[in-house]
Amino acid sequence: MLNTLTIWNFALLEQVQIDFDKGLNILTGETGAGKSILIDALGAMLGNRLSTDFIRTGADWLRVEAIFSLDNQPRVIDYLNENAIDTTEGELIITRQITSNGRGTILVNGCHTTVAVLKKLGTLLVDIHGQNENLALLNASNQYKLVDGSDDRINVALRAYQQAFKSFKDKEHQLAEKEKSSADNEQKLEMLKWQVQEIEAAQLQENEDEELEREIKKLSNAEKISNYIGEACRNLYGGSNGIGVVSALEEVVENLRDLSRFDDSLDNATDTIKEACIQIKEAAYEVRDYGDELEFNPQLLDKLQSRMDIIDKLRKKYGATIEDIMAFKEKAQQQLNDIENYDDDIAALKQEIEKAREEATACADRLTELRKQAGDRLSMAIEEHLHELGMPDARLEIAINEAEDLGSLGADELEILFSANPGQDMRPIQKVASGGELSRIALSIKAVTAFRDDSPASMIFDEIDTGIGGRTAQMVAERIAMVAADKQVLCITHLPQIACMADVHLYINKQVVNGMTSTSVRALTEGERVNEIARMASGVDVSAASLDNAREMLANAGVKKQQYSRKLG
Incomplete structure (x- = not known):
């Protein structure tokens, strides 16, 4: 979980320290206040590109430091140990700095490391939900991860299959080598x-x-x-x-x-x-x-x-x-x-290959059956969320089809079929789903899979509210809150429906002092939250009615969040 993010000389941010907590951390503020800069700074901690263009005007360097808790994060600890990085203190401190001459340094718990190591570490620490991640859903390997990660039995069956498949391919390789060498045997x-x-x-x-x-x-x-x-x-x-x-x-x-x-x-x-x-x-x-x-x-x-x-x-x-x-x-x-004994060996090896193929095929059949069951469960759960996200006629199916031959992942081919409107045939999502539809599909998937123990402890929702409002905005807010009941979530939003679900509400403010623009970040009190929700809902002029509406929204959000907590408990 991300505990603290400290930023020096990053664009509009001269010096900012932000303390995050578990649950839903909402960041709001007026347009242009620098909300996206925070995401850029955090992205630098996760291995994204960092250039001198980000250095604040008049400064010679910038630095970003993030502190993560390592509690209940065995995959992160294993990766750090593989790279000889100390984990005995139970926390992870990442520091990244770049100077105006382009010289950069990366420290992880005091150890110098590379961008490649940081990028891999970032995937274990934070799951980012944004436009690029929606597109990643179209990748076949990610679709397999979605299905296989939903049932521990699939992972057991996959390991058994891959072992049988390797034995089969090794024997095929032995046969090919024997046949290749037969020409000069005489x-x-x-x-x-x-x-x-x-x-x-x-x-x-x-x-x-x-x-x-x-x-x-x-x-x-x-x-x-x-x-x-x-x-x-x-x-x-x-x-x-x-x-x-x-x-x-x-x-x-x-x-x-x-x-x-x-x-x-x-x-x-x-x-x-x-x-x-x-x-x-x-x-x-x-x-x-x-x-x-x-x-x-x-x-x-x-x-x-x-x-x-x-x-x-x-x-x-x-x-x-x-x-x-x-x-x-x-x-x-x-x-x-x-x-x-060449002829006898060839005949015996061919028999071994056939037996190995049969064993691999049996393992593949078991794997396919488990994937079909998991695909059906996931399809129903994701489709239910899509209906509540303003797509009442949406249909989604995770189809597991028979492949032509055995492969490294089994004997099946996986594709996600989708139809948004009545009367339209279901087709692969990469062919028919729009950007907005992909965003809702991805959010639905995260709402279904957030409870998994091996997923990152923190999630970022970036530009999740683009182009939505009304009932759909409320449903998106509830899905984010559902995810936050099990994970730490960081979300920048312009919608009051989402902001009122916050466990921690951070306000980003831009101001001009002595001709220099700077941005500050602070946590809002309960009273300040009411004012901010009212401003977001009604605009600059905050009336008594808008304040009452904001209080009602916050109260309803509290009830919803309690329901999600009870379901997980």
């Missing part, structure tokens, strides 16, 4: 067979390449290894050059053992050296056995290198490791199976 089949056969012929073993690389490296360096082993054995066991490490350690152990007969202080050292000697002797045996088994076999080396060449050839084609090569083979085998 050539691909031969290549895959050759690749699988080449890999299978190699009879690869897990980690075989790593083992081969170790063996080839060993055999290729057999002479160097032999030299290293020989030198190690000489150092361990001794030779022509002197005593070896093993013999030297054994001699050290013997000497220390003999020493212990005279002094046991080195017994621990003796045991440590003895243990080291045993371990070195075991290592020496292992080195000696390795040397005894070492054999240079040129034939084995050639065999291993030939095997490695086969593996290297495969690694260059199919992967860096044997594991990669085997994975490539598994994938190729699967593709081979798919191609060889």
